[in-house]
Amino acid sequence: MTAIFGLTVRQLAGSRRLWLVLGLVALPVLAALVFRTGESTTTSARFADNVTRTLIGSAILPLVMLLFATSAFGNELVDRTLGYLALKPIARWRIVLPKLAAAFVVGGLPVAASGSVAVALVDGGALGGALATGAGLLVGAAAYAALFTWAGLATRHALLMGLVYVFVWEATLAAYLDGVRFLSIRRYTLAVIHGLDGARLATIDNPLSAGVALVAAAIVVVGFTALTVRKLVRMDVP
């Protein structure tokens, strides 16, 4: 599995989209530096929550994971190199797992690191909030990776589908419909952060406990990974 993991990391990290992603990932840290060096009327806790909730949780994390995870298989479907993996004596789950892990590592780790550093800078170096933010973002990254990796294999319109999910479902519908909140990876992410550090994101209306959010995120990861394996087993490889 390490060969496919290494191959996918090189595919994802070697592309031009990496520069776009690095730019996105740098934004929270830049915002934190501006906050620390400038005058502000808001408290550091509120600023850290806003950065986490609106900048990272609502935009950067889902967008970065969308770009990388849909490409984990999407690139190989477009350039028709998937056959080089599918024609090997490897169980299909052994192809899916390293690709998922690569998307998580290339997309999720930088976002989690960025979020942690930004919160630490805003909090004046306090580690509690930073670690909780990093952990929550990693949970969200894993769930997004599973969802969008499946989408990249299942449909040619994965990017569009992902954008609709992020900006229509999570950002709009989940804000008004209680039931939809239970089907929002963004909500799981924020709930885990709040669960690990009660001082973080205390002001947002989040009906999920950290435990429920973790279980829901695990269900998303396992469920969409299983769907991806099933799709790879049944599909015609281009």
Place this chain on the structure above:
Amino acid sequence: MSATAEATIVVDGVSKWFSGVVAVSDVSLVVEPGVTALLGPNGAGKTTLLRAIGGLTQPSQGRVTVFGETVRRNPGVYRRIGYMPEHESVYDFLTGRGFVELAARLQKVEDLDGAVRRAIETVDLVEHQNRRLGGYSRGMRQRMRLAATLVHDPPLLVLDEPLSGTDPAQRLHLRDVIRALAAEGRTILVSSHILEEVDELADRIHLMVSGKLAASGDYRAIRQKLDDRPFHVRVDCADPRALAAGLVGLEAVESVEIAGTVGLRVMSRDVSSLQRSLPAVARELGVRLTRVEPLDDSLESVFEYLATGSGR
């Protein structure tokens, strides 16, 4: 159909259709050790059939077995199969050696370095192995893809258009490589749309046209069928009626039709005899020829004739 005891691949009544378009229609064949060519024009269904054999696509109907096993949803069988797809895309960011190494790792080859070295030596690309694939010529990419296909020393090689994109020297080299691999007892199935390409390469040819198996046999048998087919020639001249009267008595001419005011459509089964006789008859009758053009010399028309028994 009954498979022989030696058959490596058995294709039994395989059809494949996509949204109502039939790509392969009820094809049955067996492939035994040695080199077998799947010949046919572009769009004949060769690649679709190879993909069904390789397990990349599920036949809509019928069954494929390789070494007695189904390939689809049975990845373990790929230890014994080397499959080179038609499209030439590769991981451009890898070096040639890296690409072959990747294939060897995925095949869990034991002596990885030795196997990679031998495979690259076989396709004669040792000098270029550390260059990135993105900088390779089309022919070099084909050869490195072949190295990756045979790195695990499989007893069956399925090569979709392996000579495509190669220059004449590379083509000869690859032909020798494929023959040598077959001489070691392997089963090799290659596809091509060029009859002459499979001459001296394949022991047996299966001819596909419009998704159907049109003919099977060795090169000589296929060639004989080609030579036996009627040729249509368009002849433009000053006096087509006079020339038609003169040609109709020739042994080489099967029929003559007057096509318009200046043209004839001549059908012949002995085109070389017609080539010799036509100028002589025209000269004798004092008819000036303005145009002589074969009407059905394209490969597609040859394949169509072999498939249906009638050319265009």
